[in-house]
Structure formats: C-alpha cells, structure tokens
Amino acid sequence: FMEQYSLQRHQKSLVAKYMKELKFVSVQEVCKPVLSAGNFQESSLQRALVSAFFKFKQIESWSLLTAKFISLANAGGEKELVRVVKKIRDLDFEEEVCQQLRNVVGLAIPALKPEALRYLARAVLYNQLTQGMELDKAKDPYAELKIKDSRQLTQLNQMLHEVTRSSLQGSFKTILESITNEIKGESLVAVYGEEAEFAEYTSDMIWAVLFRVQPHISGSPLRFIKRMEQISLQADIKESVRLCMYYLVQVAKVHLHIAKNSSYILNRPEEYVQEYTERGFKVDSTYRKAISLYKSLDYSELPERLALEDIHSALNEAYEKHTDQLNREWLKCLNHFSFDYKQINIPKQYEFYQTEIAKADQKVVVIISDAFRYEAAQELLSEMHGDTKNTAEMRFMLASIPSKTNIGMSQLLPGNKSFNSGEILADGILTSGTENRAAILKQNNKDSLAIQYSDLEGLSLSEKREVFKNQLVYVYHDVIDSTGDKRASERRAFTAVDDTVKELKRFVKTLHASMNVARVLVTADHGFLYNDREIEDKDKENAPLKDGLQFHNRYILSAEKQELELGYSIPLRSTTSFSDDLWVNIPFSVNRYKRQGVGHQFVHGGGSLQELVVPLIESSRQRVEVTKKVMPMLINRGGLKVVSNILKVNILQDTEVSRLEKERLIKIALFKDTEQVSNEESLLLNATSEAPSDRMYRTELILIGAAANESFLKLKIFDAEDMLNPLIEERVQNSTLIQPDF
Numbered sequence: 230f231m232e233q234y235s236l237q238r239h240q241k242s243l244v245a246k247y248m249k250e251l252k253f254v255s256v257q258e259v260c261k262p263v264l265s266a267g268n269f270q271e272s273s274l275q276r277a278l279v280s281a282f283f284k285f286k287q288i289e290s291w292s293l294l295t296a297k298f299i300s301l302a303n304a305g306g307e308k309e310l311v312r313v314v315k316k317i318r319d320l321d322f323e324e325e326v327c328q329q330l331r332n333v334v335g336l337a338i339p340a341l342k343p344e345a346l347r348y349l350a351r352a353v354l355y356n357q358l359t360q361g362m363e364l365d366k367a368k369d370p371y372a373e374l375k376i377k378d379s380r381q382l383t384q385l386n387q388m389l390h391e392v393t394r395s396s397l398q399g400s401f402k403t404i405l406e407s408i409t410n411e412i413k414g415e416s417l418v419a420v421y422g423e424e425a426e427f428a429e430y431t432s433d434m435i436w437a438v439l440f441r442v443q444p445h446i447s448g449s450p451l452r453f454i455k456r457m458e459q460i461s462l463q464a465d466i467k468e469s470v471r472l473c474m475y476y477l478v479q480v481a482k483v484h485l486h487i488a489k490n491s492s493y494i495l496n497r498p499e500e501y502v503q504e505y506t507e508r509g510f511k512v513d514s515t516y517r518k519a520i521s522l523y524k525s526l527d528y529s530e531l532p533e534r535l536a537l538e539d540i541h542s543a544l545n546e547a548y549e550k551h552t553d554q555l556n557r558e559w560l561k562c563l564n565h566f567s568f569d570y571k572q573i574n575i576p577k578q579y580e581f582y583q584t585e586i587a588k589a590d591q592k593v594v595v596i597i598s599d600a601f602r603y604e605a606a607q608e609l610l611s612e613m614h615g616d617t618k619n620t621a622e623m624r625f626m627l628a629s630i631p632s633k634t635n636i637g638m639s640q641l642l643p644g645n646k647s648f649n650s651g652e653i654l655a656d657g658i659l660t661s662g663t664e665n666r667a668a669i670l671k672q673n674n675k676d677s678l679a680i681q682y683s684d685l686e687g688l689s690l691s692e693k694r695e696v697f698k699n700q701l702v703y704v705y706h707d708v709i710d711s712t713g714d715k716r717a718s719e720r721r722a723f724t725a726v727d728d729t730v731k732e733l734k735r736f737v738k739t740l741h742a743s744m745n746v747a748r749v750l751v752t753a754d755h756g757f758l759y760n761d762r763e764i765e766d767k768d769k770e771n772a773p774l775k776d777g778l779q780f781h782n783r784y785i786l787s788a789e790k791q792e793l794e795l796g797y798s799i800p801l802r803s804t805t806s807f808s809d810d811l812w813v814n815i816p817f818s819v820n821r822y823k824r825q826g827v828g829h830q831f832v833h834g835g836g837s838l839q840e841l842v843v844p845l846i847e848s849s850r851q852r853v854e855v856t857k858k859v860m861p862m863l864i865n866r867g868g869l870k871v872v873s874n875i876l877k878v879n880i881l882q883d884t885e886v887s888r889l890e891k892e893r894l895i896k897i898a899l900f901k902d903t904e905q906v907s908n909e910e911s912l913l914l915n916a917t918s919e920a921p922s923d924r925m926y927r928t929e930l931i932l933i934g935a936a937a938n939e940s941f942l943k944l945k946i947f948d949a950e951d952m953l954n955p956l957i958e959e960r961v962q963n964s965t966l967i968q969p970d971f
Contacts, residue, residue: 234264243271247278247320256281262288275322276329282313292388293395295333299353300400302346303407314341333388335381336374347408352376354408356385358417360428361872368420371412382873383937383965390875390931402465409433424456430463432470436532439477443536447543450481450488454922457481462879462927469530472522478922479519480544486512487551493558498566498573501559505838506625509555510604513839516548517604520761521723545762549819552758556837557818560797563836568799570627578626578843579640579806585750585845586701587643587673594702594740595750596682597641598729599634599710600833602756605726606844609751611917612734613848617891619741621848628755629805631784631813632833632840634710635661637754640806641703642666643673648801648809651779663705670703677701682736690743697744708732713757713831722759722831741850751846757833758783758819758840764830769823770795770816778811782824783834785814795820797836858893859884859914861946861956864925869944869961871899874932876907876944876961882914882924894949899930899942899961906936911949932965939963 230236230251231244250256257264259281263273277288283297301310317323323341331337336352338345355374360382366372376382392401414433418425423441427434438460445453457478461471489508495501523541531537566572576584586593603625613621629636635653639646644655653660655669667679678699685693685704696702708729713722733751740746772785773793779786790812791798801811815836816822821829833840863869864879878897886892892915899907907930916924936942946957 234269235266236264236269237266240266240269243269243274247274250278250281250316250320259285259288272325275325278320279313279317279326282316283309290391291329292333292384292391293397295330295349296388296392296395296397296401298330298341299346299350300397300404302343302350303400303404306400307343310341310343310346317341333384335376335378335385347411350404350408351412353385353389354405354412354431356382357389357405358412358427358429358431358434359421360386362421362425362427365420370416370420374412379873379965386873386875387931390929406431426459430460430466432467435460435466435470435474436535439474440532440534443477443540446477446481446540447484447547450485453481454478454485458922458925461922462925469527472526473531473535476519476522476526477540479515479522480540482515482920483512483519483544484547486515487547490551490555493554495558495562498559498562499575501562501838502575502625502627502842505842506603509838510607510842512548512551513602514604514607516544517723517726517759519544521727523761542762545760549760549762552760552837552839553818556839559838560815560817560836564797568630568797568803568836570804573627576624576626576845578628578637579646581626581641581752581845582643582673589701589748591748592697592700592746593748593750594697594704594744594746595641595752596704596706596733596736597638598706598708598733598751598753600713600755600757601706601709601726601729601733601751601753601844602839603842603844604839605709605730606751606753606846609730609733610846611885611919612730613737613846614886614888614917615892615915616738618850619738619848620850620888621737621846622888624845624847626752626843626845627804628753628841628843630799630815630836630841631781631786632755632835633781633784634754636805637843638666638705641752641754642669644669646806648805648807648811666703666705670701674701677703679703679705682706682732694744697740697746704736706733706736709757710833713759714828716826716828719759719828719831720761722757737848741848747850749846749848751844751848753843755833756840756843757831758835758837759831761830764821766823768820769829770820772822773814777814780822780824781834782821782827782829783815783832783840785822787812787814799836857890858948859886859890860893861895861912861914863944863957863959866959869959871932871942871961871963871965874937874965876930876932878910878928878930878944880912880914880926880928880946881921882916882926885919885924886915886917895956896947896949896952897928897930898945899932899936900945901936901939901942906933906939906942907931932963937963937965 260277263269263277279294280288317326327338334349334352352374355371356376364372364375392398409431414431415437418434418437423438442453442456457474570577610621610623613619629640639653639660642655642660647654656672658669659665663679663681670677670679676699682704709725712718712725737749740749773796774791777785777787791814796814796816799813801807801809801813819837821832860883862881862883864881884890894913896909896911898905898909910928912926940963942961942963944959944961945955947955
C-alpha cells in the first residue's frame with residue numbers, strides 16, 4: 230500500500246492504524262487526494278474516511294459532514310448512523326470527529342449518539358432563527374443553545390450555506406422541521422414579541438405572529454401588510470403558510486383601499502369614473518384575489534386558532550357595504566344628469582367603432598371578451614407589460630344600461646341600431662351570431678371578418694394567418710360570462726377571470742409575433758358584480774312591476790316610465806344608440822331582483838360602476854425593444870453589515886414593469902476594491918404589480934474566508950448586460966469579528 234501511493238517510512242504507523250478501512254478500493258477512491266507523501270496527515274485522512282463511510286464520491290468539508298451526521302439523527306437515519314459510527318469507533322477517532330462537529334456548530338457533544346446529534350440540530354435551528362438578536366437570558370427557554378462567539382456563528386452560517394447547495398438539502402431540512410416540535414416558535418414569539426426581527430421564521434413562528442397581529446387586518450391594514458412583507462422576504466416558507474399569508478394580505482389590501490376612499494359623494498359622473506379607474510378598481514381586484522386564494526387554502530394545514538371564518542366574513546361585509554354605498558351615490562349622480570350620456574364627458578361604448586375603427590389606416594384586431602371587467606383588464610395590462618416589445622396602454626368606455634351581452638355587443642358594431650324588441654338590428658341586420666356580425670362589419674369594410682375565439686383554437690397556424698390577413702377582425706371571447714352566468718358555475722367566476730387573463734395574454738402576444746398584427750384592441754361588452762357570500766332571499770328585491778317586457782335579476786324593461794320607490798326608470802335611448810321608446814328600470818344600487826332558477830352572486834345588467842366601466846386596451850408592437858428598464862433600490866441603504874460572514878440584501882424594484890419600463894436582470898456581489906469576495910447572485914426584476922410588497926426581493930451573500938478580516942467592503946449591483954458600471958455601489962461594514970453585546 231505504501232509503495233502504491235509513494236508514502237514515506239515515517240508514515241507507516243499511520244497507515245497501519247487505518248489500514249482496516251484503507252484496504253478497500255472504494256475507500257481509496259475517495260481518499261486518493263490525501264494518499265500522497267505530502268498530503269498524508271491524520272486529520273485530513275480522518276475527514277476523507279468519514280466522507281468515504283458516508284459514500285460521498287469525494288472528500289467533503291466538515292461543514293457538510295456535520296450536516297450529514299445531524300440529518301441522520303432523524304427517524305430513518307439510525308441504520309446508516311450506527312454503521313458509520315461503528316467504523317469510526319473501530320478506528321478510535323470518535324473524539325476527534327466530535328471536536329470537528331463542535332468547531333462547526335459551536336457546542337460540544339460527548340459522543341456520536343442520536344440524542345447528542347439532535348441537541349446539535351436544536352442549536353442549529355435556534356441560532357439560525359435568533360442570530361443577530363439580543364438574548365433574553367431570563368425568559369428565553371432555549372438560552373443555553375445561544376452561540377455568542379461571532380466566529381462560531383460564521384462557521385455555522387458557512388455550513389447552512391453549503392447545505393443549501395448540496396444533495397443534503399432535503400434531509401437536513403427534514404431534521405430541522407422535526408426539531409420545530411422542540412424549539413417552539415410560539416415560545417420564541419412570546420418572549421421576543423410579534424414585532425421582533427428574527428433572522429428566519431419557522432411555520433409555527435409565522436402562525437404565532439399572525440395570531441397576534443390578525444386584529445390589525447381591518448383596523449390597521451397598512452401595519453399588517455408591512456409586517457407580512459417583512460416575513461415574506463424569507464426564502465423558505467411552506468407553501469400552505471405562504472398561501473394563507475398572501476390571502477390575509479389581500480384581505481388587508483381590500484380594507485386599505487376602502488379606507489383610502491375619502492368620500493362616496495362626488496359632483497359629476499366624470500369624477501366617479503376617474504376615481505374608479507385610477508384607484509377604486511383596486512378594491513374589486515384585491516377582493517377577487519382574496520376570494521380566489523381563500524378557495525385554494527388547505528384547511529387541514531391551518532391552525533384552528535386562526536379565525537379565518539371571522540376574517541372572511543368581515544371581508545365580505547366590508548366589500549358589500551362599500552360597493553353598495555359607492556354605487557348608491559354614483560347612480561344618484563347619474564340620475565341628477567337624467568342618465569343622459571350625452572351630458573357626460575366620458576368615451577361611450579356606442580362610439581367605439583366610429584372613434585377607434587372607422588378611420589384606422591392599419592390592420593386592427595378587436596378582441597371582445599364577454600364580461601371582462603375593468604379591474605381584470607388592469608391585470609392583463611400588467612401581464613402584457615412583461616413583454617419587452619409591447620407598449621400596451623389602458624383607456625375605458627362607459628357601457629350602456631342595461632349592461633347586457635346583446636346590447637353591449639351591438640354597441641361595439643357599426644351601423645344604425647334598433648332595439649327591435651330585443652332582436653337588435655344594425656343597418657337592418659341582426660346583431661346576434663358571428664355570421665351576422667361579420668356581415669355588418671363587411672358592409673362598412675369589405676376586408677373584415679368576425680370569428681369566435683373557440684373556432685380559432687382549432688385552426689392550424691397557416692389557417693390562422695389567413696384569418697388575420699383581413700384589415701379588420703373581430704374576435705369574440707367568452708370565458709367569464711359563460712361561467713358566471715350559469716347558476717351551477719357562478720362560484721367559479723373568478724377562476725374564469727384568471728383563465729381569461731392568461732388566454733388573452735398569450736393570444737395578444739401571438740397576434741403581434743406570429744400574425745403580423747401591429748394594433749390590437751381588447752374590450753368588453755359589459756362588466757359584472759360578484760359577491761362571494763350567498764345572497765339570501767331576504768336580501769333580494771321584489772320586482773317593482775309585473776307587466777314588464779323583459780325581466781332580469783338586475784333590470785326590468787318596460788314600455789313606459791315607472792315611478793319607483795327603490796330604483797330608477799331610465800329611457801333606453803339615454804345610454805344607448807337606440808331610438809326605441811322604452812324604459813330600463815334598475816335598483817338603487819347593487820341589489821338583485823328576485824328571479825327563480827338564476828344565479829344572484831355573479832350578475833350584470835344594472836348600472837353599477839363595476840358593470841358599466843369597460844376596458845379598452847390598445848396594444849402595439851415596437852420594432853425595437855423598449856430600452857428603459859426598472860431600477861433596483863436597496864431597502865436598508867446606509868446600514869448594511871456583514872454579520873457572521875453573511876450579508877442579507879433586500880431589494881425593491883422601484884416601479885412595476887410597464888409600457889415604458891421593462892424587466893432587468895441584475896447581478897449582486899461583495900467586492901474589496903475590484904476583487905469579488907463573495908458569491909454572485911442574480912435576480913430578475915420583472916414584477917408587474919403596482920404594490921411595493923409584490924416587488925420585493927431578498928438574497929444572501931456569503932463572504933469568502935480571505936476577506937473575513939476586512940473592515941469595510943463594497944456591495945455592487947450591476948445590470949447583467951453591463952458588468953463595468955454598477956447601478957448601485959454601497960459601503961458595507963464587516964461586523965463578522967465584532968463580538969455582539971449580550
């Protein structure tokens with residue numbers, strides 16, 4: 230053996246001591262780097278042997294070997310632990326291995342036994358959670374586990390860093406999760422408080438914080454949101470916990486946006502529409518997201534102490550009260566102007582063809598998505614902004630009353646309209662059915678076509694290209710209304726909204742990229758109201774007349790004006806392009822009329838802002854990519870410190886990705902002068918949300934050992950396409966070797 234590896238005579242005793250294991254070829258393969266005269270040291274050999282015993286393919290660091298020992302203290306690891314420890318004891322170097330584990334974790338154990346290794350696991354978890362915090366020795370039940378030596382914390386953090394980049398990540402995470410039954414998050418939060426800035430959070434700790442701050446959801450929503458933002462920056466939160474947190478944040482945002490509404494009483498309809506399209510729609514948007522998240526929660530994984538039903542009831546109550554008050558005043562204001570759209574300086578749906586299409590000198594595709602309300606279109610707009618060549622922008626129009634599919638669809642077509650007892654005509658042609666609509670379009674533009682989106686899906690790429698060779702194409706898309714308008718499926722309306730956003734995002738991109746369409750317009754026939762709480766019969770209104778021409782749960786059509794105690798009787802001609810002498814009767818606000826066999830949670834037909842304000846997205850394709858990109862911002866600028874070899878960096882994307890500002894890939898690292906002295910991390914800043922909490926990123930930089938004694942370093946953040954000129958250059962204090970003051 231000594232001849233084979235050219236070892237020297239004085240090394241013979243060391244070879245003899247470990248020959249029992251060195252004789253195996255598999256062990257020799259792993260130990261090969263130390264099996265030479267210059268490298269054959271006992272400490273190096275012991276590390277190599279332990280690596281071989283664990284069946285690693287190479288010599289691993291004591292950090293990873295320590296993590297491996299600890300992970301075997303969990304159920305299922307006993308057999309392998311017994312096998313490895315027996316080999317170590319047979320070679321008589323258990324004490325040396327225990328010392329190496331102490332060097333990594335900072336606490337001593339007497340032997341390589343499961344309980345001793347679980348003790349180390351408790352220390353790892355506890356210090357992972359509490360490092361950087363001042364110890365409350367009198368109250369903290371786990372105070373004995375505290376590592377006070379900053380150099381030991383550095384070693385511990387090095388181990389944690391290595392584990393996350395190794396095959397041990399899963400098993401090590403499992404042992405730490407099992408230890409949460411011993412290091413109780415509830416106890417830590419009870420000692421240090423719900424506002425304490427822990428280095429990391431277990432699921433139990435997050436629940437403990439939530440129990441304490443849940444009263445702020447409606448009372449101080451901004452405070453609640455900020456606390457959740459701080460916790461959500463943690464990289465490793467269990468999915469069921471993250472979903473629940475995100476649901477509660479959306480609930481808080483509903484309360485926050487409602488609170489921002491300074492008054493429900495404004496002077497003119499234009500002011501109501503401006504307020505709704507700039508800010509008010511966010512109440513509906515966050516309510517939709519909250520409801521969708523609530524339905525996705527796995528209640529078996531949520532603690533009973535979290536009063537979710539009460540929180541959800543309060544959400545529905547607040548939303549219902551808000552939509553009622555808002556639309557009660559909005560309709561009062563419209564009534565003051567006799568519901569006469571001609572007196573209102575807002576783009577009308579019935580003007581769409583004349584203002585947007587008639588004078589167009591380029592190819593146009595119009596996508597009409599049934600019931601695609603304004604707030605949902607805002608989400609689509611945000612998604613479209615992620616395309617670096619897209620410059621979509623949002624406008625709006627006021628739909629007609631009643632906000633019904635056949636009326637909205639007819640108003641978006643050219644020609645002179647007649648209501649014709651509900652069999653609506655445009656230039657004498659029925660407006661129902663795709664073929665009729667195509668004929669109406671061709672009367673005004675021979676090079677035009679109408680087609681259902683569902684029919685497009687069945688065409689080949691070449692057939693689709695033939696369709697979009699036409700100068701004007703109307704595409705009719707129906708996912709939301711076809712789901713929400715059925716009593717059996719109305720509860721899935723918000724899922725249909727999500728599906729619509731995804732479908733239209735893909736479709737618009739395909740039109741630009743593959744169909745050579747430069748201009749795309751996305752709009753809707755009407756919006757909708759949705760309340761998730763089941764509306765009971767006692768909350769529905771009786772029909773105010775019995776001899777109407779058409780009955781609906783949001784309107785009744787009559788031949789004459791009605792004197793209504795709890796509603797409005799409006800000339801049909803006031804809000805449409807019809808000249809028919811008919812009257813539309815609607816409730817005072819968001820109330821529903823009693824109707825048998827129909828749904829009452831998803832409705833449209835009335836005059837609420839949610840039903841009448843319809844989107845108009847104009848999407849165009851640029852030949853070159855938009856050059857302006859979003860910028861990163863350091864959240865804790867001016868106070869950056871490397872602690873225990875780790876710098877935690879929190880970054881805010883300054884603005885959402887938009888029509889004029891696109892995503893940016895950044896690279897982040899620590900430097901000493903021009904030399905990189907940490908790992909390099911990449912982040913893609915591509916958030917499309919207006920909410921800052923949705924544009925926050927977190928990463929960690931690990932200082933290399935060679936730079937551990939440097940007092941000050943530079944954090945540099947680069948655009949990935951320009952590694953010479955940093956976007957941000959920030960001085961960082963290295964506190965690794967500074968003893969904390971306990």
